[in-house]
Amino acid sequence: MIRTMAKSSAGSPATSSPRPERPSGFFISDFADSYFGPVSTREIEKDFPASAADWTRLASTSDSLRTAIRQEFIEGGRVPHVCLQEALLPERAEALHQALCNARFVRHHHGPYALHVAPLNQQVPSALTDFCAWLQSKEGADFHAALVGWPEPLETRQVQVSRMDVGEHFPEHRDTDEEGLAVVYNFTRPWQPSFGGVLTFRHPEAESDLMRVPPLFNSVFIFRPSGAPHRVTEWTSAAQGHHRYSITAFILAKR
Numbered sequence: 435m436i437r438t439m440a441k442s443s444a445g446s447p448a449t450s451s452p453r454p455e456r457p458s459g460f461f462i463s464d465f466a467d468s469y470f471g472p473v474s475t476r477e478i479e480k481d482f483p484a485s486a487a488d489w490t491r492l493a494s495t496s497d498s499l500r501t502a503i504r505q506e507f508i509e510g511g512r513v514p515h516v517c518l519q520e521a522l523l524p525e526r527a528e529a530l531h532q533a534l535c536n537a538r539f540v541r542h543h544h545g546p547y548a549l550h551v552a553p554l555n556q557q558v559p560s561a562l563t564d565f566c567a568w569l570q571s572k573e574g575a576d577f578h579a580a581l582v583g584w585p586e587p588l589e590t591r592q593v594q595v596s597r598m599d600v601g602e603h604f605p606e607h608r609d610t611d612e613e614g615l616a617v618v619y620n621f622t623r624p625w626q627p628s629f630g631g632v633l634t635f636r637h638p639e640a641e642s643d644l645m646r647v648p649p650l651f652n653s654v655f656i657f658r659p660s661g662a663p664h665r666v667t668e669w670t671s672a673a674q675g676h677h678r679y680s681i682t683a684f685i686l687a688k689r
Contacts, residue, residue: 482580483573489565490522492581504583507656512644513635515657516582519650521619526561527652531621533562534679539597549602549666552595562681566593569617569683578617578685582656588614588685598631598678604666606636609659614686616659620649621679629673635664649678659684 486493495503507516522530537557539550557563568574570590579588598604609616622631625648633647633655647655669678 483577485568485571485573486577489526489568492518492521493577500581503581507582510657513657513662514582515645515655517647517653517655519653521652521654524652526565527621529561530565530619530681531623531651531679533560534595534597534621535677536560537562537595537597542596546605547607549604550597550599552597554593554595562595566595566681569593569681574683575685578615578656578683582615584615586613587688589688590683590685592684594682596678596680596682598666598669600669600671600674603630603668606663606665608661608663609684610686611660612686613658613660614684616657617683617685618647618655618657619681620653620655621651621681622649622677623651624676625649625651625678626672628670629676629678630667630670631673631678632667633664634667635662649680 482493492503503516503518507514510516521527534552537552537560539552540556542549542551552562554563554566570593572589575588575590578584596604618633622629625631627648631649633649635645637644666678
């Protein structure tokens with residue numbers, strides 16, 4: 435069963451938020467209407483790229499669920515987004531978690547980013563390298579664009595595999611000013627609220643978080659990153675013996 439996560443606001447499929455948010459573009463007024471047009475009249479793709487079925491049941495969902503996912507993304511609030519649980523086939527998610535546990539990680543090359551990354555060219559062949567290769571492919575980019583109804587062709591620019599150890603965090607940053615998608619697959623097991631490691635988006639007009647997304651196992655969070663500052667909170671001592679794992683693909687407008 436594929437489920438959206440508990441809503442953070444009306445029209446938004448995110449996780450939890452301290453205050454409701456009215457759907458709108460993050461810094462661009464009427465983004466959804468001007469960029470996507472009316473969802474109900476958009477043509478629904480009858481087929482996703484064939485390779486998607488090797489990884490996710492989302493590739494064979496009904497037209498009504500596809501429409502609902504697109505609607506959730508477009509009406510996702512100041513940051514258009516959708517978050518789905520049970521994103522990958524269970525056996526694929528398990529294999530990826532095991533591969534992440536066995537992967538070679540190094541400290542992030544940028545000092546202020548206190549986390550570890552797994553350079554793909556330094557990994558042995560595994561479910562991890564296979565999945566990242568699919569994310570980097572044209573079919574991987576096409577699938578995620580079609581899933582949320584992105585109206586223009588996209589291409590994968592970067593795939594990053596990350597791990598957080600106790601005491602690590604990802605400070606506030608902006609991924610890009612280019613249009614497109616950031617796609618975050620989570621493989622953290624177990625996770626409890628006391629562990630931290632929550633992806634948070636700062637409210638641009640208030641001293642509060644706009645949105646908080648926990649790293650639940652086998653969930654995917656897809657959002658429009660342009661102009662959306664965010665961070666990942668500290669992985670706390672309560673998580674001793676566990677790691678926060680994620681795979682992020684930046685799927686942006688074709689050059």
